[in-house]
Amino acid sequence: MMFPDGKLYINGELREAAGGAKYEDINPWTGEIIGYAADASAVDMDEAIAAARHAFDETDWSTNLTLRRAMVVKLGEKLRASRDRLAEIAQKEVGSAMGAVYAVQVDGPLASIDELLKIFDEIHWEKPMGERFGWGSTSNRILVKEAAGVVGVITPWNVPFYITIGKVIPALLAGCTVVIKPAPDTPLFSTMVGEASAQAGLPPGVLNVVCGSDPVLLGEMLVTDKRVDLISFTGSTGVGKRIMEKGAPTLKRLFLELGGKSAAIILEDTPNFAEAVSQSVVCFHAGQGCATITRLLVPKSRYQEAVAVLEATYSAYSQMWGDPNEPTNVMGPLISARQRDRVMSYIQSGIDEGARLLAGGHIAKDKGNGFFVEPTCFVDVTNDMKIAREEIFGPVLVVIPFEDEDDAVRIANDSDYGLSGGVRSGDLDRAMKVAKRIRTGTVGVNGGMSIAVDLPFGGYKQSGIGKEWGQEGFDEYLETKVIGVGL
Incomplete structure (x- = not known):
C-alpha cells in the first residue's frame, strides 16, 4: 500500500516542491518505499518564510484572538476527522507498534488540542500593575503579552505528531505565524497538518509546511534568516548546539528540547x-x-x-x-x-x-x-x-x-x-x-x-533551554511589553 504524496503547504496552497522534486518515504518495518514527499529547495523555504512574515506583519492574525481560537478549533476538527489515516502513518512511516500508535502517536496529541485551548483561554493578555510615583511623576503601568513573531518549528522523527501539536498549537494561539520543517524520515504527519490547515481555511501564510530530504539546508535557512524571530526545536543536543551557534548573529530566540540519559x-x-x-x-x-x-x-x-x-x-x-x-x-x-x-x-x-x-x-x-x-x-x-x-x-x-x-x-x-x-x-x-x-x-x-499537557516539560543542562506544554509552553511564544501611562 502506498500513501498519497506529501505536499508542501505554503501561503495557503498545497503544492509540489519547486521543479516537482520528490524523495522516498521508507517503512521501518520492511525497508520498503511506502510513498513520496515533496523535496523542498531553498526557493520553497524562502517563499514559506516570506509568507509567514507577511501574515504576521500585514494581517490581523497576531492581534485577533477570536479568529485564532476559531481557526485552531477548526484545525483540530479536521485533524480528528483524519484519525485513522494518522494512525496508519504512525505505524508505517514512524514504525510504531500498535500498542503505541493510538495512545501516544495519535490520540494523545489530538486530545491535547482542547487542553491547550483551555490554557489559552486563561492567558491574561493585559495585566494592570497599578500606579507608581517615580522620576518626578506618577504613571499607571500595564503589562501586555504579545506574539513573538515568525516561528520556525523543527521536529524530530520519534513522536512527530505529538511534538508538532505541542509546538504549533500554542504558537498559533499566541498569535505567531509558523513554518514547520519536519524530520526527513517522517514528512507525512506534517503534510497532514498542512492539508488540515487548508481544509480549515487558515489565512494564507499563517502556517506553512516545508518538508525535504536535506535537513541542514532547510533547517539552517530557518535558523539564520533574520525574518524568523524564534526557533522551536526538538532533537539531538549536537544539533541544538549548532542551532545556537547559527542563530547567534540574528540573536534568535530559542526553545530547545534536546537529549537525555x-x-x-x-x-x-x-x-x-x-x-x-x-x-x-x-x-x-x-x-x-x-x-x-x-x-x-x-x-x-x-x-x-x-x-x-x-x-x-x-x-x-x-x-x-x-x-x-x-x-x-x-x-x-x-x-x-x-x-x-x-x-x-x-x-x-x-x-x-x-x-x-x-x-x-x-x-x-x-x-x-x-x-x-x-x-x-x-x-x-x-x-x-x-x-x-x-x-x-x-x-x-x-x-x-x-x-x-x-x-x-x-x-x-x-x-x-x-x-x-x-x-x-x-x-x-x-x-x-x-x-x-x-x-x-x-x-x-x-x-x-x-x-x-498541563505541565511544563523541558530539561536542565544539555537537555535543553525553555519549557514546552502547560502555561510555560505558551510563554515561549509570547513577548512581554510594559506600558507606562503618565498621569
Missing part, C-alpha cells in the same frame, strides 16, 4: 522490588524517546537480585515484540538503517569497554527486513562508560550499582543531561527528598507520571 533510582526499601526492576526494560517505541529511562541504578545490597530479575524479564520479552498488528505490542523497529547501525555501534562500545551483555545486543533478523534491534541490557556498567554517558536512542538499558543514597544521587547527576528521572522507595518522604536532589526537568516518584 535519564536515570531511575530504585532504593533498597522499595516494596515489590522485583516488579519495579522488571518494569525498567527499555522497549517502548524501541527506546526512541528523549525522556526514556535508560540508566537503572540499583543498590549493591540487592544488585544480584536485580540482575536475575532483568535476565528473566528480558528472556520472556524477547518473544513478545515485533508484531506490527498486535494491540499489546509497544516495540517495533528503529526508524532507519542509519539509526539501527548507530545503536549497534553503541552496543559494540559497551562490549569493548567491559560491560556485561545480559540480554539482546543483536540485529533481530527474525523479525523481517526492517530496522530491528533486540531489546538489550548491559550490567556491570560504570558511569564513565560511553553507553552510560551518551544518548543511544535505542532499546538499550544500562544497569549501575550504587553504595548508598548519596552515591545514587551522585551517579544520577553525573551526566551532561538532565531531562527526566525516577525514584522508588517504600518511604515517600525519603523518595521525595531524593527526587528534589536530582538535576532534571521531570522526575517520577514511585511510578508517578510527570509529563502531561
Whole structure:
C-alpha cells in the first residue's frame, strides 16, 4: 500500500516542491518505499518564510484572538476527522507498534488540542500593575503579552505528531505565524497538518509546511534568516548546539528540547522490588524517546537480585515484540538503517569497554527486513562508560550499582543531561527528598507520571533551554511589553 504524496503547504496552497522534486518515504518495518514527499529547495523555504512574515506583519492574525481560537478549533476538527489515516502513518512511516500508535502517536496529541485551548483561554493578555510615583511623576503601568513573531518549528522523527501539536498549537494561539520543517524520515504527519490547515481555511501564510530530504539546508535557512524571530526545536543536543551557534548573529530566540540519559533510582526499601526492576526494560517505541529511562541504578545490597530479575524479564520479552498488528505490542523497529547501525555501534562500545551483555545486543533478523534491534541490557556498567554517558536512542538499558543514597544521587547527576528521572522507595518522604536532589526537568516518584499537557516539560543542562506544554509552553511564544501611562 502506498500513501498519497506529501505536499508542501505554503501561503495557503498545497503544492509540489519547486521543479516537482520528490524523495522516498521508507517503512521501518520492511525497508520498503511506502510513498513520496515533496523535496523542498531553498526557493520553497524562502517563499514559506516570506509568507509567514507577511501574515504576521500585514494581517490581523497576531492581534485577533477570536479568529485564532476559531481557526485552531477548526484545525483540530479536521485533524480528528483524519484519525485513522494518522494512525496508519504512525505505524508505517514512524514504525510504531500498535500498542503505541493510538495512545501516544495519535490520540494523545489530538486530545491535547482542547487542553491547550483551555490554557489559552486563561492567558491574561493585559495585566494592570497599578500606579507608581517615580522620576518626578506618577504613571499607571500595564503589562501586555504579545506574539513573538515568525516561528520556525523543527521536529524530530520519534513522536512527530505529538511534538508538532505541542509546538504549533500554542504558537498559533499566541498569535505567531509558523513554518514547520519536519524530520526527513517522517514528512507525512506534517503534510497532514498542512492539508488540515487548508481544509480549515487558515489565512494564507499563517502556517506553512516545508518538508525535504536535506535537513541542514532547510533547517539552517530557518535558523539564520533574520525574518524568523524564534526557533522551536526538538532533537539531538549536537544539533541544538549548532542551532545556537547559527542563530547567534540574528540573536534568535530559542526553545530547545534536546537529549537525555535519564536515570531511575530504585532504593533498597522499595516494596515489590522485583516488579519495579522488571518494569525498567527499555522497549517502548524501541527506546526512541528523549525522556526514556535508560540508566537503572540499583543498590549493591540487592544488585544480584536485580540482575536475575532483568535476565528473566528480558528472556520472556524477547518473544513478545515485533508484531506490527498486535494491540499489546509497544516495540517495533528503529526508524532507519542509519539509526539501527548507530545503536549497534553503541552496543559494540559497551562490549569493548567491559560491560556485561545480559540480554539482546543483536540485529533481530527474525523479525523481517526492517530496522530491528533486540531489546538489550548491559550490567556491570560504570558511569564513565560511553553507553552510560551518551544518548543511544535505542532499546538499550544500562544497569549501575550504587553504595548508598548519596552515591545514587551522585551517579544520577553525573551526566551532561538532565531531562527526566525516577525514584522508588517504600518511604515517600525519603523518595521525595531524593527526587528534589536530582538535576532534571521531570522526575517520577514511585511510578508517578510527570509529563502531561498541563505541565511544563523541558530539561536542565544539555537537555535543553525553555519549557514546552502547560502555561510555560505558551510563554515561549509570547513577548512581554510594559506600558507606562503618565498621569
